[in-house]
Amino acid sequence: MRQVLTLGLLGTGVIGGGWAARALHCGVDVIAADIQPEMENSIHEAVARAIPSLEALTAGIPMPPRGKLTFTTEPEVMAAAADFIQENVPENIETKRKALGAIARATGPDVIISSSTSGFMPSEIQEGLWHPERFVVGHPFNPVYLCPLVEVVGGERTSQAAKDSAAEFYRSIGMHALLVRREVPGHIADRLQEAMWREILHALNDDIATTSELDESIVYGFGLRLPIMGMNQICMMAGGEGGARHYLKQFAPSLDWPWSHLKAPALTDEIIDRFVQGTADQAAGRSIRELENIRDECLVAIQRVLAKHDVGAGRTLNAFEKRAKKRVERA
Ligand SMILES: NC(=O)c1ccc[n+]([C@@H]2O[C@H](COP(=O)([O-])OP(=O)(O)OC[C@H]3O[C@@H](n4cnc5c(N)ncnc54)[C@H](O)[C@@H]3O)[C@@H](O)[C@H]2O)c1
Secondary structure (H helix, E strand, C coil): CCCCCEEEEECCCHHHHHHHHHHHHCCCEEEEECCCCCHHHHHHHHHHHHHHHHHHHCCCCCCCCCCCEEEECCHHHHHHHCCEEEECCCCCHHHHHHHHHHHHCCCCCCCEEEECCCCCCHHHHHCCCCCHHHEEEEECCCCCCCCCEEEEEECCCCCHHHHHHHHHHHHHCCCEEEECCCCCCCCCHHHHHHHHHHHHHHHHHCCCCCHHHHHHHHHHHHHHHHHHHHHHHHHHHHCHHHHHHHHHHHHHHHHCCCCCCCCCCCCCHHHHHHHHHHHHHHHCCCCHHHHHHHHHHHHHHHHHHHHHCCCHHHHHHHHHHHHHHHHHHHC
16 A cells, blocks of 8 residues: 555545644645535634644654645545545435545545544445445544544455555554454444443433533543543452452442443433533533633643553553654654
């Protein structure tokens, strides 16, 4: 597969903008395509907003000169110029198939095409695509410029080489590529997020808690531990000296109690109102932009602390630093 000097983006909304900032900061040129001409301004603004956080995150790491950003409303023009394409159009199977079908033949067959889809399986999207073996899912997390995880998933017709090359490209822009063994709807992380999301909707529906109380139950407790070790290792520690086996024995009976629901409740107007009003109360007049600034400053600070202990996303940052120093030594 090709060396990635130019990243092509198909769709430049929330996720496309995040990919652009991350790649540009890592010295990769970006050609971004969106059918809405007004997205040109929007992607430049998104990149300008993200760069200070990226600079703070990578302070002390020798970074290459920033890449160059260009924009087009013609996806084929983007496809002809790109060494790797990341698709970020809305989460609709027909929209994705149509948009990818339109650009595939404008690329070389050695150009990897990756989809940011949150839930579709790669086999569903690659059906009918020209050279489907180079198609993967590369599912990122918002904000893409600060969250290092990308789930790399292959479909029935994806080659191992495409999965490996996609993972290698993502590592080169500072990400943690998690190779998902088998395609399933929602990949891995969104399944976990959805399980929590379902319970939140039930709690709102049953009037058990407000959105604020639900968020308190996360951020002051189990959520605070998660960036360090994840759920499973934390549970092992909850078993004390008895470890994982003791933990499972202790909590096994509760698995039979009706603590949680499997099916989500119907999304009624009442739940939607509770959610919308609750989260607006929590924002307490702060704009999305102000909330994003708080989120991003904390994401940078947390990752720099984790790096000191070489755990979680801090480990990814340390690996990226090593790589950057090697590149400088070789130059
Ligand atoms: N928002 C998130 O938190 C998040 C996280 C991970 C993955 N994703 C996935 O990323 C993808 C994009 O999500 P988003 O939140 O950025 O959406 P978005 O609505 O913010 O942006 C989509 C963009 O695609 C453009 N578009 C639509 N059709 C197009 C076409 N045919 N060619 C080129 N551009 C086209 C639209 O004009 C728009 O600018 C979805 O598949 C979503 O599931 C989203």
